[in-house]
Amino acid sequence: xxxxxxxxxxxxxxxxxxxxxxxxxxxxxxxxxxxxxxxxxxxxxxxxxxxxxxxxxxxxxxxxxxxxxxxxxxxxxxxxxxxxxxxxxxxxxxxxxxxxxxxxxxxxxxxxxxxxxxxxxxxxxxxxxxxxxxxxxxxxxxxxxxxxxxxxxxxxxxxxxxxxxxxxxxxxxxxxxxxxxxxxxxxxxxxxxxxxxxxxxxxxxxxxxxxxxxxxxxxxx
Numbered sequence: 516x517x518x519x520x521x522x523x524x525x526x527x528x529x530x531x532x533x534x535x536x537x538x539x540x541x542x543x544x545x546x547x548x549x550x551x552x553x554x555x556x557x558x559x560x561x562x563x564x565x566x567x568x569x570x571x572x573x574x575x576x577x578x579x580x581x582x583x584x585x586x587x588x589x590x591x592x593x594x595x596x597x598x599x600x601x602x603x604x605x606x607x608x609x610x611x612x613x614x615x616x617x618x619x620x621x622x623x624x625x626x627x628x629x630x631x632x633x634x635x636x637x638x639x640x641x642x643x644x645x646x647x648x649x650x651x652x653x654x655x656x657x658x659x660x661x662x663x664x665x666x667x668x669x670x671x672x673x674x675x676x677x678x679x680x681x682x683x684x685x686x687x688x689x690x691x692x693x694x695x696x697x698x699x700x701x702x703x704x705x706x707x708x709x710x711x712x713x714x715x716x717x718x719x720x721x722x723x724x725x726x727x728x729x730x731x732x733x734x735x736x
Contacts, residue, residue: 520585524594527577528653531598531605534570535649538605541567541612542645542708546638549619549701552627560616567609574602590722597722601652604711604718608645611704611711618697618704628694631680633673637705640670641712648715655723663716667709674706 541560548557578599581587587595622628644663651660681695688695721727 520581520587520591523577523581523585524591527574527581527595527598530570530574530577531602532649532653534567534574534602534605535645535652537563537567537570538609538612539642539645539649541609542615543642545612545615545619546635546642548616549622549638550630550635552619552623554620554623557616557619557623561613564609564613567606571602571606575599578602590725593722593725597718600718601715604714608708608711611708614704615701618701622694622697625691625694628688628691628698629684630698631677631684633677633680634698634702634705637670637673637702637709640666640673641705641709644670644709644712644716648712648719651716651719655719657720657723660716660719664713667713670706670709674702677702 541563544556545560547553548560578595582595585591644666647659648663650656651663677699681699685692685695717727
């Protein structure tokens with residue numbers, strides 16, 4: 516029974532990593548579509564979101580089946596709980612990548628505008644966070660997971676700075692105000708994606724150490 520459970524868990528780990536790889540590719544392509552004004556690539560990202568949604572459902576069903584059949588305890592139970600949550604976060608990141616791709620299409624159909632350096636900087640950090648959170652999951656590396664959580668603050672700061680930068684751009688180019696609001700949306704999507712990656716990293720820490728990382732200052736006594 517124990518051997519069979521381990522096989523199911525190993526299979527589940529491969530499944531969640533497959534979702535992660537697809538999401539990583541989707542996010543990378545959405546950012547590239549934005550920077551290159553590539554409509555075809557953006558469309559590919561949007562169409563690929565259906566596969567991510569489908570795999571998310573399959574992973575959830577695998578988790579529930581293992582819980583029902585094997586009633587795991589200790590680290591195996593924490594692993595399944597974490598995968599359920601990570602699975603949902605990955606699906607949401609896929610949705611946000613699709614949203615960025617939609618904004619890329621809207622911007623590519625109009626005349627080029629100045630894009631603040633904060634956006635490519637955010638995109639680079641967010642892509643690194645996703646890679647590191649997935650690597651932390653594979654290696655059960657809490658130290659790497661902690662670095663993901665720490666980097667999130669930088670993304671938040673860059674997102675906040677975007678409002679002032681875009682306001683200045685709008686004042687000098689009122690005719691393209693709607694396009695600059697698209698950039699604010701892209702910044703917000705990247706910031707939200709970073710939050711989901713932080714969730715993944717926190718779930719890795721919970722999986723390994725058994726301690727919930729969210730709301731560290733909350734007194735549960």
